Amino acid sequence: MTQNRTNYLEFEGISKNFAGVAALSGVSFGxxxxxxHALIGENGAGKSTLLKCLAGNYAPNAGRIIIDGRPxxxxxxxxALEKGIAIIYQELNLLPESSVEENIFLGQLPSxxxxxxxxxxxxxxxxxxxxxxxDFSPSILLKSLSIGQRQMVEIAKALTRxxxxxxxxxxxxxxxxxxxxxxxxxxxxxxxEGKIILYVSHRMEEIFRICDKITVFKDGKFxxxxxxxxxxxxxxxxxxxxxxxxxxxxxxxxxxxxxxxLEINNFLAPGxxxxxxxxxxxGEIVGLFGLVGAGRSELLKGIFGAARSTAGEVFIDGQKATxxxxxxxxxxxxxxxxxxxxxxxxxxxxxxxxxxxISARRNSLICRLIINSGWEKSNAAKRISDLNIKxxxxxxxxxxxxxxxxxxxILGRWLSENIRCIMFDExxxxxxxxxxxxxxxxIYRLAISGIxxxxxxxxxxxxxxxxxxxxxxxxxxxxxxxxxQEATEEKALELAMIPDAxx
Amino acid sequence: MxxxxxxxxxxxxxxxxxxxxxxxxxKNFLSFRVIGNLLTDNAFLGxxxxxxxxxxxxxGIDLSVGSVIAFTTILIAVLVQWYGVHPLAAFAVALAxxxxxxxxxxxxxxYLRLPPFIVTLTGMFLIRGISFQISTESIGIxxxxxxxxxxxxxxxxxGKLSLLAMIMLAVVAAGTVLLHRMRFGANVYAIGGNIASxxxxxxxxxxxxxxxxxxxxxxxxxxxxVFSLYTTAGNSLNCVGVELDAIASVVIGGTLLTGGYGFxxxxxxxxxxxxxxxxxxxxDGTLSSWWxxxxxxxxxxxxxxxxxxxxxFGQKK
Numbered sequence: 082m083t084q085n086r087t088n089y090l091e092f093e094g095i096s097k098n099f100a101g102v103a104a105l106s107g108v109s110f111g112x113x114x115x116x117x118h119a120l121i122g123e124n125g126a127g128k129s130t131l132l133k134c135l136a137g138n139y140a141p142n143a144g145r146i147i148i149d150g151r152p153x154x155x156x157x158x159x160x161a162l163e164k165g166i167a168i169i170y171q172e173l174n175l176l177p178e179s180s181v182e183e184n185i186f187l188g189q190l191p192s193x194x195x196x197x198x199x200x201x202x203x204x205x206x207x208x209x210x211x212x213x214x215x216d217f218s219p220s221i222l223l224k225s226l227s228i229g230q231r232q233m234v235e236i237a238k239a240l241t242r243x244x245x246x247x248x249x250x251x252x253x254x255x256x257x258x259x260x261x262x263x264x265x266x267x268x269x270x271x272x273x274e275g276k277i278i279l280y281v282s283h284r285m286e287e288i289f290r291i292c293d294k295i296t297v298f299k300d301g302k303f304x305x306x307x308x309x310x311x312x313x314x315x316x317x318x319x320x321x322x323x324x325x326x327x328x329x330x331x332x333x334x335x336x337x338x339x340x341x342x343l344e345i346n347n348f349l350a351p352g353x354x355x356x357x358x359x360x361x362x363x364g365e366i367v368g369l370f371g372l373v374g375a376g377r378s379e380l381l382k383g384i385f386g387a388a389r390s391t392a393g394e395v396f397i398d399g400q401k402a403t404x405x406x407x408x409x410x411x412x413x414x415x416x417x418x419x420x421x422x423x424x425x426x427x428x429x430x431x432x433x434x435x436x437x438x439i440s441a442r443r444n445s446l447i448c449r450l451i452i453n454s455g456w457e458k459s460n461a462a463k464r465i466s467d468l469n470i471k472x473x474x475x476x477x478x479x480x481x482x483x484x485x486x487x488x489x490x491i492l493g494r495w496l497s498e499n500i501r502c503i504m505f506d507e508x509x510x511x512x513x514x515x516x517x518x519x520x521x522x523x524i525y526r527l528a529i530s531g532i533x534x535x536x537x538x539x540x541x542x543x544x545x546x547x548x549x550x551x552x553x554x555x556x557x558x559x560x561x562x563x564x565x566q567e568a569t570e571e572k573a574l575e576l577a578m579i580p581d582a583x584x
Numbered sequence: 585m586x587x588x589x590x591x592x593x594x595x596x597x598x599x600x601x602x603x604x605x606x607x608x609x610x611k612n613f614l615s616f617r618v619i620g621n622l623l624t625d626n627a628f629l630g631x632x633x634x635x636x637x638x639x640x641x642x643x644g645i646d647l648s649v650g651s652v653i654a655f656t657t658i659l660i661a662v663l664v665q666w667y668g669v670h671p672l673a674a675f676a677v678a679l680a681x682x683x684x685x686x687x688x689x690x691x692x693x694x695y696l697r698l699p700p701f702i703v704t705l706t707g708m709f710l711i712r713g714i715s716f717q718i719s720t721e722s723i724g725i726x727x728x729x730x731x732x733x734x735x736x737x738x739x740x741x742x743g744k745l746s747l748l749a750m751i752m753l754a755v756v757a758a759g760t761v762l763l764h765r766m767r768f769g770a771n772v773y774a775i776g777g778n779i780a781s782x783x784x785x786x787x788x789x790x791x792x793x794x795x796x797x798x799x800x801x802x803x804x805x806x807x808x809x810v811f812s813l814y815t816t817a818g819n820s821l822n823c824v825g826v827e828l829d830a831i832a833s834v835v836i837g838g839t840l841l842t843g844g845y846g847f848x849x850x851x852x853x854x855x856x857x858x859x860x861x862x863x864x865x866x867x868d869g870t871l872s873s874w875w876x877x878x879x880x881x882x883x884x885x886x887x888x889x890x891x892x893x894x895x896x897f898g899q900k901k
Contacts, residue, residue, distance in 0.1 A: 387784060411786040425784055428777035430844045439774055440786045451765050478588075494785070 089114045090246055090277050095144035097130055102513070104130045107144070108303045110296050112246075117268065117278040119288045119310075122298030122322055123574070124373050124539035128281045130301070132248050135279075136168040137161035148246070159188060167239030171251045173231050177224035182206035184223050185238045209237040213267055229260030236267060247271060248279035253287060254374055265291055283372045285315045285579055297321045315579050323541070323570035330518045331546030333565070334525070338549070339363035341399070342533035343384075343415065343502040348393030350383025352376050354557030356393055361502065361533040366524065368548030369537040371577050376557040377537045378420060381504050385417040386410045397501055411440060414501035418491050420510060420537075422484065426491050429480035433472050434461040436479045436490050441497035464493030468523065485509075485516025492523055502533040509543060521547055541570050553577050591838030591891055595853045598883075602860050610867045616743025618863065623749035626859040628653065628814065629829055630752040630852060631807040633837075634759040635800035636830040637851045641763070642796050643776040643843025644700035648689065648707035649804035650826035652682055654819065655715045656808025661723035661818025671729045675809050682805025683798050685711065690797030694790050704797075708827065715820040722819040730816055748810050755803065760848040772796060776843025832880055833858060836887050857883070 088111030097105040105127045112118045120128045133139045135146060137155030145152045148164075155161040158168075175184045182202050183190070191201040206219035215233055223231060232252060239247055249268075253261050268278055268291060280292055288295060288310070295313060297304040304321050307313045342363045347356040353376050361367050369377045382388040384395060386404040395402045397413050404410045410417070419425035427436055438457045461475040468489045472482055479490055488508060495503060508524065509517045524547060528534050538544045544551055551563045553576040561576040607613040623630075632649050639646040656678045663674040685707065693703050737744040763769035771792045774782040783789050812818060833854035839846025861879050865871045 385784075407784050408786045408788060417784060419784055424778070425780045428774055428781055428844065430840075431773065431777050435770070435773070439770065439782075451761070452767060452770065454765070 087111075087113050089149055091147040092131070093145045093147060095131065095134055095141045095146070097134060097139055097141050103301050105134070105141070105301045108298075108301075109144075110303055110306050112277050112279065112294075114275045114277060115272055116294060117272055117280055117292045119292040119295045120279060120281045120298065121283070121288065121295060121318060122304075123541060125300075126298035126322070127301040128298055129250060131298075132168055132250055132279065132281065135161070135166060135246070135248065137166075162239075162242050162244070165243060165245040166248075167235075167242065167244035167246070168248045168250065169232060169235050169239070169252055171254055173228075173235050175223055175231060175235060177222070179223060180220050181210070181217070181223055181226070181234055182219035184234055185209055185219070185241055187238075189242075205241070206237075209241050212240065213237055227257075227260070229256045229263065232256070232260075232264065233267070244276070246277045246279070248281070250281045251283070251374075252280075253282065253284065261287075283374075283578060285318070289313075289315075299323075316575070319571055319574050319578065323574055331521055331543075332518070332525075333546060335565070336364050336525075336528055336549070338365045339531060342397065343535075344396040344399075345384060346394045346396075348380070348383065348390060348395070350379055350388050350390045352379030352388075352557060353383070357559050359552065359559070361535060363501075363531045363533055364528050366528050366534040366536060366547055366549050368544035368551040369535060369554065370539075370541065370544045370551055370573055371554035373539065374556075375554040375577065377554050378506055379557070380554070381417060381506055381535065381537055384410075385415065385504065387417070411498070414499055415504075416495040416498070416500050416502070417504045418488065418495070418506065418508060420506035422487050422491065422511075423480075427479050427487055430478060432476045433465070433470065433479050433482065433490055434458065434475040437461045437464050437475075437493045437497065440494060460497055461493075464490075464496060468493050468496075469519065483513075483516065485512040485520065488512060488516075488520060489523070500532060502535070503527055504535040504537070506537045507539065508536060509538075509540065517543075541573060545570060545573065555580075590894060591887065592847050592850045592853075594887075594890060595836055595838055595850050595857065599853045599857050599860070602857060602864075606860065606864050606867070609864070613863075613867070616741040618743070620740070620743040620745055620749065622856065622859045622863055623752060624746045624814070625862075626855050627746075627748040627752035628807040628811040628823070629826065629833065629858070630855045631755045631803050631810060632826060633830040633833040633851045633855050634755050634848065635803035636827075636834050637759065637837070637839060637846060637848055638763065638769075638772055638796050639700065639800050640831070640834050640839050640841060641776045641843055641846045642772045642793070643779070644693065644793075644796065645704060645831065646689075646797060646800040646804075647701065647704040647827045648685070648711055649800060649807070649830060650823045650828075651708045651711035651715065652685060652801055652804035653808040653811055653826060654822040654824075655711045656682065656805045657812040657815070657818040657822050658715045658718050658723070658820055659818070660809065660812045661725050662718060664725055664727055665723055671725075671727055671733075678805045678809060679802055682802045682808070686798035686801025687794055689801070690794035693797065694793040700797075712820070712824075718820070719818070720820060722817050722821075724817045725812065726816075730813065734813055734816070748814060751806070751810055755806065756848060756852050763848050768792065768795065773844060776845070778844070829858065832884050836880075836883055838887070838891075840891060841888075 091111040093109050095105055095108045096103065108131060122128055134141045137158045137160050153164060185206050186202055191198040203219060210219055213233055213236060217230065223234065252264060256264065271278060282288055292310050294306060294308055295310060296306040297318060299322055339362055341360050343361040345357060345359050347358065349356050357380060371377050379388065383390045386406045386409055395404055397415055402413050423429065434457060438460060441460065443453045443456045465472065465475060470486050470489045470493065472486060479487060509520055512520065524534060536547060545568050549565050551568050551573060552559055553561045553573055555577050563572055612618060636646055636649065659678050659681065660674045663669040663677065664671055689703050689707050692698060693700050733747055737746040771787050774787045775789060775792060779789065811822060834851050835841060836857060837847065837850025837854035839850060858880060862876050865873055865875050
C-alpha cells in the first residue's frame with residue numbers, strides 16, 4: 082500500500098499558522114526505525130512547533146503525519162501518547178508532590194475494582210525503572226529527584242506506554258555531565274530497540290556524537306536532511322541555517338556616537354556563568370544575540386534590577402548607580418521594554434492613557450497630592466500622535482490593541498520620562514512585518530536623540546539589521562563581538578552555537 | 585466605552601429602582617428620617633467597605649476587618665470604663681492599633697509572599713480571639729462625651745444627618761479622591777491589573793501593599809469607633825461576618841474580585857443597596873430578616889455573572 086516502507090514516521094507538507102503568521106510551512110521529511118534524528122535551526126525556526134504537532138498539542142493547518150504507512154490524527158497529547166508518541170520536554174510535565182510510580186502510570190493506574198492496585202503499581206514501576214538501570218525506589222516523591230532523574234522517570238513513563246517515537250526537546254540543557262552520559266546511554270539503548278528518536282538541541286557536539294541524521298529548519302521551512310552525520314561539519318550546518326533573502330525593512334544608517342552612557346563591570350546575575358562587561362555609548366545601538374538560554378534576558382533583567390545582581394557595578398553617565406529594583410533604574414533614566422508584553426509590560430485591563438502615564442505621573446500644581454489629570458490627558462494625546470499609536474481613543478483598553486501598538490504605548494510611557502538608556506527584550510516579537518519597520522525607526526530616533534540603546538533579539542536578521550555592534554552570548558557568557566560592517570548571519574551564529582568559534 | 589461602566593451603572597440603577605419600589609410600597613420612605621437612618625445604620629459597614637475596596641482592587645482581600653471592629657469596640661470600652669481614659673484618647677489608640685495590625689499583615693503578605701486570603705484569615709481569628717480574651721461580656725460605655733457625640737447631627741426636615749453618617753460620607757469622599765485622583769490609588773490599580781508589569785514600570789509595590797492593608801485595618805478601626813458610638817458598648821461578638829458584607833458591597837458595586845477594576849461610588853451604592861433591602865424588610869414586618877441574605881445572595885450572583893459575561897464579551901473582540 083505504501084510507497085516508502087523504509088520510513089516509519091513521515092511528515093507530509095505540515096503547515097501551522099498562528100494568527101496568520103506561518104510557524105511551519107510545508108515541512109516534509111521522514112525517519113526510519115532505529116534512527117536518532119536531530120532537528121536543528123535558529124530560535125523560532127519551527128522545531129518545537131513541529132514536535133507539538135506530532136504530540137497532538139497543535140493540530141496542523143495542512144499536511145499529514147504518517148506512522149507506519151497510515152495517516153494519523155491526534156486529539157490531545159494523551160491520545161498521541163496512547164498511540165506511541167512521547168515527547169520529553171525541557172520543562173518536564175510531572176507532578177512533584179506525587180510518587181515516582183504514580184507519575185509513571187498517571188492516567189492509567191492499575192486498579193482492582195474501584196481501588197488502586199498499589200501492589201501491581203509498585204511492581205510495574207520497579208520493572209520500568211530497572212529497565213533503565215535506575216536504582217531509586219518507585220515510591221519516593223518525585224520532587225526528591227534531580228532534574229536528570231526526573232527526565233529518566235519521564236522516559237520510563239514513555240516506555241510503559243510502549244512509545245515507538247520518542248522526541249527530546251533540549252534534553253541536556255539543565256543536566257550535569259554525568260547525567261548527560263547516562264541519558265545518552267539510554268538513548269543508545271532505545272535506538273537498539275528500534276525506537277525512533279527525534280532530538281532537538283542547540284549543542285553541536287551532542288548532535289555529532291549521538292545522532293545519525295540531521296534535518297535543518299529555517300523560518301518554519303524544511304531546508305535539508307543530511308543523511309549521514311559523519312559527512313557533515315558544523316560550518317556546513319550553520320551555512321544551511323542562515324542565508325535568507327533579506328528584504329530590507331531595517332533602513333539602517335550609521336550614527337555618531339557620544340560618550341559612554343551605560344557601563345557595566347564584572348556584572349553577575351542569576352543565569353550568567355561569568356562576569357559580564359559591556360559599554361554602550363550615547364546614540365549607539367548594541368544588539369545582544371544568543372540562542373535560547375544564552376543569558377541575554379537574564380543580563381538585561383539584572384541590569385534593570387528586576388533580578389538581583391550578585392556582583393559587579395553599573396555606571397550611568399559615568400556615575401555609579403546602585404540598582405536594587407526597577408524603581409532605582411527608572412529614576413536614573415535606565416528603562417526596559419520586556420519581552421512578554423502581556424504579562425510584564427502592560428496593564429491589560431487599563432486604558433492606553435493609564436498605561437502611558439503610570440510611571441510618568443505629574444502632580445497637580447494646585448494641590449501636590451492630586452494627580453494632574455489634565456497633564457495626563459495631554460501627555461497621552463501627545464504620545465499617541467507622536468508615535469502613531471493606532472487606537473480609537475486614549476480610553477481604549479490596551480489589551481485590545483495590536484502588539485505593535487502596545488509596544489509603542491510602552492515606548493510612549495518611557496518617552497514621557499527623561500531617559501538615558503533603554504533596553505529592549507525582543508522588541509518585535511509577535512508584531513507583524515509592517516509594524517516592525519515602525520518600531521525600528523523609533524529605535525533609531527531614540528538613538529539619534531543621544532540615548533544608549535540595547536536590543537536583545539533572537540531574530541538574527543533583526544539584530545544584524547539594526548545594531549551598530551553585536552554582542553554574542555552563549556551559555557551565560559559573552560563570547561564575542563561583531564561590528565555592523567563585519568557581522569554576517571553566519572559569523573554571529575557560529576559564535577552563538579559553536580564552542581571556541583571565537584578562537 | 586459604556587461597557588466599562590456597565591456594572592457600576594447597573595448598581596446605581598438598581599439602587600434607584602429599589603428606592604422607588606420602596607417609596608411606592610411605604611410612603612414614609614421618602615422622608616429624610618429614613619434616609620438619615622439608612623446612612624447612620626450602615627455607617628460602620630460603609631467605612632469598612634471603603635478600605636475593602638482598596639484591598640480588592642489591588643487583587644487582594646481583607647478578612648480581618650470584622651474582628652478589628654469588634655476588637656476596637658472592646659478596646660475603647662475597656663480604656664474608657666476601666667481605666668478612665670478620655671474617649672478621644674481611646675479613639676487615637678484604637679486607630680493606631682488598627683494601623684499597626686494592617687501594617688503587620690501587609691508586610692507579611694508582601695515580604696513572605698503569602699496570599700492575602702490566608703494572612704487576613706489568620707488575622708481574623710487572632711484578633712477575634714484576643715478580643716474575647718479581654719472580655720467575653722458586653723461592656724457598656726457611660727461617658728458624657730459619648731452622649732454629646734451621639735446627639736450631634738444636622739437637622740434636615742424631620743430627619744437628622746448624624747455624626748456617624750457624616751463620618752461615613754467623609755470617608756467615602758476621601759476614599760474616592762485617594763483611589764481615583766492620587767498616586768496611591770493609581771498604584772493600587774496597577775498592582776491589581778498586573779503585578780509583574782507594575783513592578784517593571786516602577787510602581788513601589790512593597791510600600792503600596794503595606795499601605796493598602798494599613799488603610800483597610802485603620803478604616804476598620806474607625807468603623808469600630810463608629811460602631812461603639814452607635815451601640816455605646818464594646819462587645820467581642822460584634823460584627824461577625826461583616827467582612828463578608830463588605831466584600832459583597834464591593835462586588836455589587838462593580839469592583840472586579842480579580843483586581844484592577846472598580847469604583848468607590850459603586851461600593852457606596854453596594855452598601856446602601858444592602859441597607860435598603862434591610863430597611864424594606866423591617867418596614868414590611870412580616871418577612872423574616874433572613875430574606876436580606878437571600879436577596880443579597882441573588883444580587884451577588886447576578887453581579888458576578890454580569891462581570892463574567894462582560895469580560896467574556898470583551899475577550900471575543
